[in-house]
Amino acid sequence: MTFQEIKNLDEQYVMHSYSRFPVALDRGKGATLWDAEGREYIDFTSGIGVASLGHADEGWLEAVAGQAGKLAHISNLFYTEPYAKAAAALCRRTGMANVMFGNSGAEANEAMIKLARKWSFDKYGKGRGTVITLNNSFHGRTITTLAATGQEKFHNYFFPFTEGFRYADANDIGSVEAVAGHDVCAVMVELVQGEGGVLPLDQEFVSRVAELCAKRDWLLLVDEVQTGVGRTGSLFAFQQYNIQPDAASFAKGIAGGLPFGGVMAGGKCRDVFSPGTHGTTFGGNPIAAAAACHVLDRLDGAFLAQVEEKGAYLRAQVEEMDLPCLGQTRGLGLMIGIEVKGGRTNQELAAKLIEKGLLVLTAGPGLRFLPPLTITQEEMDKGLAILREALG
Numbered sequence: 001m002t003f004q005e006i007k008n009l010d011e012q013y014v015m016h017s018y019s020r021f022p023v024a025l026d027r028g029k030g031a032t033l034w035d036a037e038g039r040e041y042i043d044f045t046s047g048i049g050v051a052s053l054g055h056a057d058e059g060w061l062e063a064v065a066g067q068a069g070k071l072a073h074i075s076n077l078f079y080t081e082p083y084a085k086a087a088a089a090l091c092r093r094t095g096m097a098n099v100m101f102g103n104s105g106a107e108a109n110e111a112m113i114k115l116a117r118k119w120s121f122d123k124y125g126k127g128r129g130t131v132i133t134l135n136n137s138f139h140g141r142t143i144t145t146l147a148a149t150g151q152e153k154f155h156n157y158f159f160p161f162t163e164g165f166r167y168a169d170a171n172d173i174g175s176v177e178a179v180a181g182h183d184v185c186a187v188m189v190e191l192v193q194g195e196g197g198v199l200p201l202d203q204e205f206v207s208r209v210a211e212l213c214a215k216r217d218w219l220l221l222v223d224e225v226q227t228g229v230g231r232t233g234s235l236f237a238f239q240q241y242n243i244q245p246d247a248a249s250f251a252k253g254i255a256g257g258l259p260f261g262g263v264m265a266g267g268k269c270r271d272v273f274s275p276g277t278h279g280t281t282f283g284g285n286p287i288a289a290a291a292a293c294h295v296l297d298r299l300d301g302a303f304l305a306q307v308e309e310k311g312a313y314l315r316a317q318v319e320e321m322d323l324p325c326l327g328q329t330r331g332l333g334l335m336i337g338i339e340v341k342g343g344r345t346n347q348e349l350a351a352k353l354i355e356k357g358l359l360v361l362t363a364g365p366g367l368r369f370l371p372p373l374t375i376t377q378e379e380m381d382k383g384l385a386i387l388r389e390a391l392g
């Protein structure tokens with residue numbers, strides 16, 4: 001099909017919940033993509049941080065195809081090797097106790113919120129189910145995770161939202177203390193606010209939040225849906241903030257492109273979910289779990305060190321270009337935010353870059369790069385050359 005045919009069909013039969021860029025992507029290899037007409041693009045998005053090993057990675061393909069040819073699905077009523085192995089790999093590398101798998105970020109956060117509320121209910125009884133989240137956060141699109149999201153623009157249309165969330169300002173421990181109360185069971189944060197604009201939390205604030213949680217017997221919940229699985233240069237971001245959360249959610253990059261996610265619990269919360277208290281039909285699907293095992297195998301120390309180096313390189317190159325419409329860069333590893341200035345909008349710049357062959361994302365008022373963690377030097381330089389030419 002041509003681009004126009006695909007577009008016409010999509011516009012007629014797909015709900016208009018996204019305004020798409022005028023490109024129909026067809027295939028990819030590494031961090032390079034081709035559209036329906038055969039035009040080449042450099043991928044600084046990995047989808048939205050999902051294709052962590054790039055597109056059509058050979059090892060990943062082997063893991064996925066091998067499992068698909070053996071057993072694609074059999075429900076959570078039976079044991080499967082990929083599920084158990086993926087859970088073990090996550091726990092052994094994070095110091096967490098156990099894992100429950102689901103299919104997406106919002107679902108992982110729902111599970112984490114349920115875990116926190118039931119932990120508190122089991123210990124203290126009713127009336128202690130409030131979760132403190134941060135302003136400018138993003139936790140998902142279900143009714144509950146929209147309520148958890150600390151941005152007014154998401155608290156619309158879908159009333160009534162789930163109750164039991166209060167919002168504090170990032171990097172202001174006084175603001176967290178100000179919304180404390182006897183009804184609170186947990187604090188939930190993204191260590192680098194992703195959708196909000198790639199805003200890393202201060203180490204000092206994170207340490208103080210951890211102390212406050214320990215003091216008040218609140219759980220510390222970390223939403224690693226975007227920051228997890230090597231994106232920030234450590235396997236999980238909490239490992240470079242030197243905290244051990246009571247639970248952490250993950251999704252996006254975990255299975256290298258397949259829908260997969262979940263929540264890891266620390267020792268304190270390992271027995272909160274008993275049979276019948278939480279479940280999902282698709283969660284822990286063997287194909288996605290086999291893909292996750294492969295992704296985790298690949299992300300060893302040397303691989304993660306490269307993520308840091310590549311991130312530092314991209315940021316230094318963008319800053320050195322000193323383009324009139326781009327300001328400072330920020331972020332961790334290959335999670336990069338770039339300020340937009342000079343009266344331009346991020347949407348306008350993203351559209352221009354995509355037209356010229358570089359796929360980028362927006363976040364808050366800025367641009368965002370989440371390239372495949374496997375992006376090569378040549379692909380980075382091609383992408384940077386497009387950036388310079390399109391915006392120079």
Ligand SMILES: *Cc1c(COP(=O)(O)O)cnc(C)c1O
Nearest residue numbers: 104105106138139140194225226
């Ligand atoms: C993307 C994202 C989510 C939602 O994940 P979905 O898979 O879209 O449901 C939640 N939290 C954070 C931090 C995210 O970046």
